[in-house]
Amino acid sequence: MKKALKIALLSMLALAVVLVAAGFLFVYKIKNGFPAGFETNQPTINFPADKPALLLFSKTTGYRHSQSIDAAKKAFHQMADKNGWFVYETEEGGVFNAEQLKKFKVIIINNSTGRLLNAEQQQAVTQFVESGGALMGIHGSGDFSHDDWPWLVTNMVGASFSHHPLNPQLQAAQVHIEKNSDSALISRLPVSWTHTDEWYVFLSQPKNAQIVAYIDGEKILPSGNILFITDKDFGMGKYHPIAWHRDVGQGKTFYTSMGHDAAVWQDARFVALLENAVRWSIR
Template sequence: MSHRPRKKKRKWLKRIVAVLASLIILFAAAFAVFMYKVKNGFPYFEEKAPTIEFPENQKRILLFSKANAFVHSEGIEAAKPAFEKIAEQNNWFLYQFDEGGIFNEKQLKEFDLVIWNNVSGKVLTNQQRSDFQHYIENGGSFMGLHAAGDGSHHWDWYTQNLIGADFSHHPIENHIQEATLQLQNITDSTFVTQNLPKSINHDDEWYVFNETPEKAGFTVLFQMDGEAIDPSGNMLWIKNKGFGMGPEHPNIWFKEIGKGKTFYSALGHDSGAYENEDYVRVLEEMMKWLVQ
């Protein structure tokens, strides 16, 4: 009796197992690289300063959109025309640049406001970080959007003073969810809230932080009921991200820091944020405050 068919069958089974094992290893490696990039990014830096002709008698705003970690391409690109329109309506000078060379002491002091448009990862050299910190502490203003607070920056001063809360995770299974953000009653800052919508209905990737920014002295501008969404960030072997921030889940906040000002919004994962007229109005009104 011949055993050749059985041997051939075993040979094919071994090949199939080998192919499956290889695919699993490749998937695991790709996933590991992706997770590393999300958490840490692959840093690269630029040191050449651009040539800029600054206009007279206009507020000057820098829109910075560099991403060394997760790249929110849709959100980044949708924000650009939205800020262009806001700048045009208010007769502001908007300069868009995606390289770190602009973060030098001489050019930074020319800007009334620096916006980090879904900036992720370590994007500045140590000297550029120092110049940016000096800019803020001496009266500069900062606006951070979505990934600007995602925990990939690994810069303690930035997190503590400009963002005010440590990022934990975002929902995984229910990635994008609808929520209603409520304007908070801020009695000592009515000049900030008087022209803002009372609520914002929006679908987004809702960031979960380890604590409220109020603990760092920030004022929460909008918050939602965190119990009305699924906040779980658990996946595969990650089982410690099933928590949320409870009924008072902050989304947008601000603070005066020394002579400067800072504002952060966790919204803006995709283009939907910049199609929401209520949210764009919040950005415009807060920009007015920031450039004062």
């Protein structure tokens, strides 16, 4: 009897250790990613001479928003067919070289998370934007897994990510358009609409940014507390930005924290905002 009890207790202890280790590995992956390496081979791309080129980058080494990534790919290709754009879609970093980036009008970071590019490739993005290019980011591209790329955090997001709500994770909120937004970014959009998403909470308002859309942060449940993480029970207050843009050198960046799952791509207003953002980027 004692032996059986001892075995049971040891089994429970082993299971607890495995669960704790798995939890730490999961948190590490979410915050840092597990890169297998950085791709450096330049791809062969046939750029149409008469179409603005969009680089749609969907690589992940951290948490992967698989369904949203796939839905976004479909949506951007549909936009391209409608507007006469060329989309080059990839999950490899070899295209991030100065020579090929010059041929694109805008880089779209499609929910990419974790460590994505090496130092030389990151610098190529910096030069691309600061010399007149545009960079767009969706949802996970602004989370805390990009600490190895401080330029991205500073110049695309402009704020440090803290957490997202967990109970419930997805919540409906009223999206409001900022009245003073660039007319190109809010064309065809209503002044407000209801949207369900995973609302990111940042530690501050985005710095040096022009806000395009916001929600009332006091009307959502913002707590991100889970297990031993108990300091995430706060939001961004009544004025909670969810889409904004910044001038960076001669170029510009646009970011929206919306875009967690496939369902958001069924929201015509959300898709229209991103279509406007591409038009704004390449005009």
